Amino acid sequence: MERYTEEIRKRAGNLLKEGKVDLFIGYAGGSVPMMNRPILVRRPEEAELLQWDSFCGLNLANYLTGCKERIGVIANGCNSRNIVNHIVENQVKREQVYILGVPCTGMIDRRLVSSAVGGKDILSVSEENGTVTVETAGSKEQLNKGDLLQQNCRICTHRNPVIQDEMIGDPVEEQKGLEPFADVSEIEAMAPGERWEHFSRLVSNCIRCYACRNACPLCYCPTCFVDDSRPQWVGKGSDPVDTMTFHLMRAYHCAGRCTDCGACERVCPVGIPLRQFTRRLNRDAWKLFAWEAGMKLDERPPLDAYRPDDCNDFFR
Amino acid sequence: MKGLRSMRTGPTTAMTSSGRARSMKEQVFSKSDWLKRLRALAGSTRIYVPVKEPEFHVFRILGEGVEPDFDYRNTRLSPKAIIYPSSERLFECSLDEKDPACNIFKDVDKDRTPLAIVGIRPCDAHGFGIVQRNFDNPEYKDPWWVSRFESCTLIGLGCSSPGSTCFCSSVGGGPFSEKLLDVLLWDLGDQFMARAVTQKGETFLAQAGGGAEADQVAKKKAEEVEKSAAKRLGRTISADRIRGKKINDLFNADFWEDVAFGCINCGTCTYLCPTCWCFDIQDEVFGKTGDRIRNWDSCMFPLFTLHGSGHNPRDKKVQRLRQRFMHKLKYYQDKYNAGVQCSGCGRCVQHCPVNIDIREVADRMNNV
Numbered sequence: 001m002e003r004y005t006e007e008i009r010k011r012a013g014n015l016l017k018e019g020k021v022d023l024f025i026g027y028a029g030g031s032v033p034m035m036n037r038p039i040l041v042r043r044p045e046e047a048e049l050l051q052w053d054s055f056c057g058l059n060l061a062n063y064l065t066g067c068k069e070r071i072g073v074i075a076n077g078c079n080s081r082n083i084v085n086h087i088v089e090n091q092v093k094r095e096q097v098y099i100l101g102v103p104c105t106g107m108i109d110r111r112l113v114s115s116a117v118g119g120k121d122i123l124s125v126s127e128e129n130g131t132v133t134v135e136t137a138g139s140k141e142q143l144n145k146g147d148l149l150q151q152n153c154r155i156c157t158h159r160n161p162v163i164q165d166e167m168i169g170d171p172v173e174e175q176k177g178l179e180p181f182a183d184v185s186e187i188e189a190m191a192p193g194e195r196w197e198h199f200s201r202l203v204s205n206c207i208r209c210y211a212c213r214n215a216c217p218l219c220y221c222p223t224c225f226v227d228d229s230r231p232q233w234v235g236k237g238s239d240p241v242d243t244m245t246f247h248l249m250r251a252y253h254c255a256g257r258c259t260d261c262g263a264c265e266r267v268c269p270v271g272i273p274l275r276q277f278t279r280r281l282n283r284d285a286w287k288l289f290a291w292e293a294g295m296k297l298d299e300r301p302p303l304d305a306y307r308p309d310d311c312n313d314f315f316r
Numbered sequence: 317m318k319g320l321r322s323m324r325t326g327p328t329t330a331m332t333s334s335g336r337a338r339s340m341k342e343q344v345f346s347k348s349d350w351l352k353r354l355r356a357l358a359g360s361t362r363i364y365v366p367v368k369e370p371e372f373h374v375f376r377i378l379g380e381g382v383e384p385d386f387d388y389r390n391t392r393l394s395p396k397a398i399i400y401p402s403s404e405r406l407f408e409c410s411l412d413e414k415d416p417a418c419n420i421f422k423d424v425d426k427d428r429t430p431l432a433i434v435g436i437r438p439c440d441a442h443g444f445g446i447v448q449r450n451f452d453n454p455e456y457k458d459p460w461w462v463s464r465f466e467s468c469t470l471i472g473l474g475c476s477s478p479g480s481t482c483f484c485s486s487v488g489g490g491p492f493s494e495k496l497l498d499v500l501l502w503d504l505g506d507q508f509m510a511r512a513v514t515q516k517g518e519t520f521l522a523q524a525g526g527g528a529e530a531d532q533v534a535k536k537k538a539e540e541v542e543k544s545a546a547k548r549l550g551r552t553i554s555a556d557r558i559r560g561k562k563i564n565d566l567f568n569a570d571f572w573e574d575v576a577f578g579c580i581n582c583g584t585c586t587y588l589c590p591t592c593w594c595f596d597i598q599d600e601v602f603g604k605t606g607d608r609i610r611n612w613d614s615c616m617f618p619l620f621t622l623h624g625s626g627h628n629p630r631d632k633k634v635q636r637l638r639q640r641f642m643h644k645l646k647y648y649q650d651k652y653n654a655g656v657q658c659s660g661c662g663r664c665v666q667h668c669p670v671n672i673d674i675r676e677v678a679d680r681m682n683n684v
C-alpha cells in the first residue's frame with residue numbers, strides 16, 4: 001500500500017500542473033498515529049502532503065457532493081464504488097472527476113491495533129509489506145496487517161477500483177471463496193426478542209453525534225429526517241426509542257446503496273458496529289436483485305427502478 | 317474566578333505560591349482496603365468509578381458486580397454527564413384536559429443524593445470548573461447543575477502516565493493539579509496516597525476511614541511519580557497571544573477553510589469534551605404528559621443556529637468549525653479572563669474522525 005504514495009504525489013501534482021483538474025482530494029498523514037486526514041490540494045507543490053497507506057478508511061466520495069470544479073480523487077474499491085453511486089444519483093458528473101485508481105489490500109482498524117498492544121498509548125505506527133510496527137512507551141511490537149483489518153475489508157471482493165481514469169500500480173488479486181454474509185446469518189439465527197435485545201445493546205452507548213451518518217457518502221440529504229423540526233419526526237434526546245429510530249431509518253435509507261465501505265464503523269467514537277444494521281439489507285439487495293451497489297454507471301439501483309421481473313408480486 | 321469556588325468550602329490549610337495545599341496530612345490506603353471502604357460508602361453516596369467495558373472505560377455507579385479499574389488512562393466520554401446529563405427532564409406537565417393543572421409546567425424533583433466521582437482525572441475536574449462559569453455565576457445559577465455539583469465530591473486520581481495527546485499543563489492544569497478537586501490521589505503501586513484538598517474531601521476520607529498517615533517513603537514516592545508524569549507530557553499548545561488579537565483578524569484568517577475541509581460536522585468533539593456546555597430545550601409528549609427536556613447540543617450541527625425564519629447564520633461547515641475554536645480559544649478568554657475553554661484532556665484530538673487537532677488550530681490562531 002505505502003509504496004504508492006510517491007506515485008500518487010507525482011501524478012496528482014502533474015494533474016494540477018497540467019490543468020486537468022482544479023482540485024485534488026486525497027489523504028494526508030495525521031497528527032496522531034493511524035488517523036489520516038482528508039485533504040484538498042489546490043497547488044501542485046501541496047501534492048507532497050498526500051499519503052496512501054492502510055489508514056485511509058474514510059470515504060472520499062463524501063467530499064465530492066455538490067462540487068462544481070473538476071476534481072481529481074484517489075479511489076480504491078470503496079471510494080470508486082461510492083463515486084459511481086454519486087454519479088448515478090446525480091451528486092457529481094462523471095466528466096467532472098478524474099479518478100486516480102489505487103489497489104487496496106484493506107484498511108487497518110485502529111481499535112484492533114490498540115487491543116493488540118493491550119490498550120497502551122500508541123506513539124507511532126508504521127507499515128511495510130504487510131508488517132505493522134507499533135511503538136508504545138517502552139515497547140515496539142510487530143504485528144501482521146492481516147490480523148488488524150477492518151471487518152468489511154476481510155470480506156471485501158472489490159479491492160480494485162471499479163472505475164478509474166488512471167491506475168497507480170497493478171490491480172491486486174481479488175479475494176475469493178469468502179462467505180460474505182456469515183455475520184448476517186448469525187444474527188438471523190437469533191429469536192426475534194433476542195435480536196431486538198442485540199440491536200438495542202449495540203446502540204446503548206450511542207451519543208447521537210451523527211458521525212456515522214456524516215461520514216457516510218450516502219447521507220447527503222440537505223436536511224436529515226432527524227434534523228427536521230417542522231415536523232419533528234424523532235426526539236432529539238437520548239431516549240433509546242429515538243436513538244433506535246435514527247439507526248433503523250438511516251440503515252433503510254441506505255438499502256441497495258451501501259457499498260460496505262465501513263466509514264460509519266470507523267468513525268464511531270463509541271465503537272458501535274454499525275454495519276450490522278446495513279449488512280442484511282446488502283444481502284437482500286444481492287439475493288433479491290443480484291445487486292451490489294456502486295458497480296454500474298448505466299443501471300439504476302433496484303429500489304429506484306421499476307422492473308417487470310421484480311421479485312415482489314405486488315410490484316408486478 | 318471570584319466566587320466560582322464559593323460552593324467548595326475552601327482549602328483547610330494555606331496555599332503555597334504554586335497553589336498547592338501545604339503540609340496537609342496525607343494518608344495512605346491499601347488499594348484493596350480502599351475499594352472495600354468505597355463499597356461500604358456506596359450505600360449512602362452514589363459513587364461513580366471508572367469501569368473497563370469491552371472497548372473503553374466509562375464511569376459507572378459502584379454497585380454489586382461493578383469492578384472499578386483505576387489503572388486506566390481516561391474514560392472515552394468525560395464525566396461531565398454525571399452532573400450535566402445528555403438528556404435531562406426539567407419540567408413536566410399534565411396534558412389531560414380534565415386535570416386542573418393541565419398545561420402547567422411543574423419542576424421535576426431534583427435528585428440530591430450525595431455523589432462522588434472517584435478516580436476522576438485532574439483534567440476532567442478542571443473541566444467542571446470551566447463548565448461552572450456557564451451554569452453557576454453571579455448572573456445565573458442553573459438549579460439543576462448547581463444542586464448536583466454541590467452534592468458531588470471529586471476524588472481525583474493524579475495521572476502517573478499522561479497520554480500522548482494530553483496537554484493539561486499548557487491550559488492551566490496539570491497531571492496532579494488539585495483544581496476543583498476535593499481529594500487528590502497518587503497511585504503508589506499497591507497503595508493510594510490521598511490528600512484532602514477541601515473540607516468536603518476531608519469529610520469523605522474520614523467517612524471512608526482506614527487511612528494511615530503517609531510516611532516520608534510514601535511522600536517521596538509520590539513526588540517521583542509526579543516528576544516522571546510531568547516529563548511524559550507530550551505536545552503543548554500555546555494560546556497566550558490569542559487574547560491580544562482582534563476578533564476580526566482571527567475570524568477572517570485564511571486558514572479556516574483549510575482546517576474545515578475534512579470536517580464532517582459530527583458531534584464527536586463536542587460530546588466527548590469535558591468543557592462543552594451548549595444545550596437545546598425540547599418539549600416532548602408521551603400520552604397525557606408533557607416533558608420539557610434539556611439535551612446536549614453541538615455547534616457543529618446546522619440545526620444549532622437555525623432560526624425560526626428558516627435563516628441560518630452558520631449554514632456552512634467552515635462557520636461552525638470556526639465557532640467552536642473561536643469560542644474555546646478566543647471568546648471565552650475575552651469574556652472570563654481565565655484561560656481557554658479547554659482542559660487539555662485530548663479526547664477530541666484522539667477521536668476526531670478526520671483528525672482536526674485543536675493543538676494545531678491553537679497554534680495557527682496564536683500565530684495570526
